[in-house]
Amino acid sequence: MATKRAEILCIGTEILMGDIVNTNAAYIAKELTNLGIAMYHQTVVGDNPKRLKESLELAFSRSDIVITTGGLGPTYDDLSKETIAAYFGRKLLMDEESLQSVIEFHEKLNIPMPENNKKQALMPEGSVIFPNPNGTAPGCAIEHDGKTAIMLPGPPREMAPMFDHYVVPFLLKDSGKVLLSHNLHFYGIGESLLETKLHDLMEKSQNPTVAPYAKTGEVMVRVSAMAKDAAEAEQMMEPIIGEIKETVGEFLYGIDVGDLQTATVRTLKAKGLRAATAESCTGGYVSKRLTEVNGSSSVFECGVCTYSNRMKRQLLGVKEFTLQKFSAVSPETAAEMAAGVRKLSGAHIGVAVTGNAGPEPSEGKPVGLVYIAVDSEWHKDVFEMNINRRDENLREMIRYLASSRAIYMLLKTAEQFQGNSEAVK
Amino acid sequence: MATKRAEILCIGTEILMGDIVNTNAAYIAKELTNLGIAMYHQTVVGDNPKRLKESLELAFSRSDIVITTGGLGPTYDDLSKETIAAYFGRKLLMDEESLQSVIEFHEKLNIPMPENNKKQALMPEGSVIFPNPNGTAPGCAIEHDGKTAIMLPGPPREMAPMFDHYVVPFLLKDSGKVLLSHNLHFYGIGESLLETKLHDLMEKSQNPTVAPYAKTGEVMVRVSAMAKDAAEAEQMMEPIIGEIKETVGEFLYGIDVGDLQTATVRTLKAKGLRAATAESCTGGYVSKRLTEVNGSSSVFECGVCTYSNRMKRQLLGVKEFTLQKFSAVSPETAAEMAAGVRKLSGAHIGVAVTGNAGPEPSEGKPVGLVYIAVDSEWHKDVFEMNINRRDENLREMIRYLASSRAIYMLLKTAEQFQGNSEAVK
Structure with a gap:
């Protein structure tokens, strides 16, 4: 044809x-x-x-x-x-x-x-x-x-x-074929690096096709096969998906999962875990995105947005000493916020964001510096982001990218959990 | 020409x-x-x-x-x-x-x-x-x-x-004219009703022009005048804007203010007031939108997302009796949440949202039923919404519209305040 x-x-x-x-x-x-x-x-x-x-x-x-x-x-x-x-x-x-x-x-x-x-x-x-x-x-x-x-x-x-x-x-209809696709979702790798790594695969792939779709802060790769029936299409896609996993599998967070928050809510549910959020500069963006997902109520315990230091102390138990010595935008504060919201809510995992979303530097911290922490019995971590790109709406960009990282860290923490969720606090 | x-x-x-x-x-x-x-x-x-x-x-x-x-x-x-x-x-x-x-x-x-x-x-x-x-x-x-x-x-x-x-x-340049516009922002009136009310004005207006722009849950009307200079353009727009105010002024929440949250943050700031949010079904959408605005940190005290009844009781002091007798989705619970978050945070105004964003009815409450409450020393109110429209993503629609109403009620409460913000709790 x-x-x-x-x-x-x-x-x-x-x-x-x-x-x-x-x-x-x-x-x-x-x-x-x-x-x-x-x-x-x-x-x-x-x-x-x-x-x-x-x-x-x-x-x-x-x-x-x-x-x-x-x-x-x-x-x-x-x-x-x-x-x-x-x-x-x-x-x-x-x-x-x-x-x-x-x-x-x-x-x-x-x-x-x-x-x-x-x-x-x-x-x-x-x-x-x-x-x-x-x-x-x-x-x-x-x-x-x-x-x-x-x-x-x-x-x-x-x-x-x-x-x-x-x-x-x-x-x-004239070809007698069907078209099937799988969407591979990646986080933590930029579109151009991913394209470079998959370049040969993308070039040589006519059927199945391999095409990247950039979203803010993440990348999706769609693998599509045209075949005489669904079984054949799946069979054709399998080795290609296998090859992609071998090359950039460490950044793959899910296949056909929609988005980060949906993948996270599903994983929390599958593991019987509940999460709680404590947000400063993201002001509720993390909880807003998690609760977008149908059925999130069974895995989301509570969220608090503590803009002021007073509320960080009062609600989350962040120490005055920590705020004074390291400031509100610090790995120490992020970690105490995550631990604090876990304790406050009784959830299995606490995740916290604190940073400066701009427009002005604050307490000597540059715009775009954000700390994200997770806290659980089996895994604790703090991540530093420096979001400094040209964007008309940098504040929104910082808040969005920081909330994505927080959701991703929550997902990874949930994935690591192997035990019985009833037995942990 | x-x-x-x-x-x-x-x-x-x-x-x-x-x-x-x-x-x-x-x-x-x-x-x-x-x-x-x-x-x-x-x-x-x-x-x-x-x-x-x-x-x-x-x-x-x-x-x-x-x-x-x-x-x-x-x-x-x-x-x-x-x-x-x-x-x-x-x-x-x-x-x-x-x-x-x-x-x-x-x-x-x-x-x-x-x-x-x-x-x-x-x-x-x-x-x-x-x-x-x-x-x-x-x-x-x-x-x-x-x-x-x-x-x-x-x-x-x-x-x-x-x-x-x-x-x-x-x-x-060949006309020797300048073009100036003002954006009039409306809340609480649908686009078609607003168009009906402004129909004659829109029909007869060639210069200045009057054109409505629908946004989800609100409407903007742009008045634009072409004139030999800015002063003349302003003079031409003044009577038209006056006429619009006379017709639908009760729904006008601001001129050239950008959006609801920006208008609200500005008003809170001008009045020296601070707000706090308590959210159930919106899961942080209200606080996320308020903190989008540059400088919101000086007017936003804190936000809590209490999905579970336990957190509604523990953090906000909602009474077990209220939850049992009226359920979590009720005007009584909304009012107690608003009062509770005001007390918790020491903010001047508390605003709360509780409802069912779907996809399934819950505790006998239909999808789309939402209660929004504000609480302050000078004004308390509860509003009921029934959001039932055909939409591919009804959950997002309910959450967005409910968050808009919450921000609008916060704005109206702040506007009503006449006193000295230092003197009220």
């Missing part, structure tokens, strides 16, 4: 006017890259039938597949299906199954269905229909003379699952 | 491949709307000179002004200036001032300057140069035969300030 060429056409005056950031284009572009489909253009046009028609003609003059987002809504200015069906010389017909699901959607939410919502079930004649469990507008595809138009809804939370569940198999 | 038509051409393989979400397009689109410049197309192309040239030709065939982002970097595939200068038949010349600033930029960061960074100071002959204090690549503009090309760097934190400081005046 020759490489197909696709492009993305996002339709919507809200995007054109800048009221909405176009995250759909990035999402679809990534997925197409994964599928090995080439893509050279992305375009945005407003809800204007003339310009939409022109853009469509231009797109099909240079690409085989045009993927549109938006313009499937119930109002008069939602014209994607009308314009694209006309381009292919197709009529719009009422699709009974789609109509039923639009009706059911409103019934489930217990809200009356406006009459014009029926318009959303009008589909181009002979199109492949993609159901939308997260909204009212189904998507669809028209194939004609080697050209394919794929129409998807605008809201990202409707578009993305529809793409994953229906569009990917649709795009792969 | 006839309305000019502009379009945006974003250049970069990272955007095309979906590695970066194109926030620049939305930013520029908003600014152009503010300036009354029409915009009908946005395009993304990769770092490919042939396709860049084609896109440029297409863009100038339908627009007067083409604004590019990206491709100003030091590497061989950064080709925006080369391609656009060639399109206009201009040579690239070394601009000594830009070269000096690239050199100084590296000196300031104390890093050696790679030789190819000099390329960034090569500017099209006869172009207007836009300095870049936040990076190494200056921007520039070429005007020729009624067509204008504006080239801006790709990183948003370099592009956005350059746009505000240099491109806006450049675009206004």
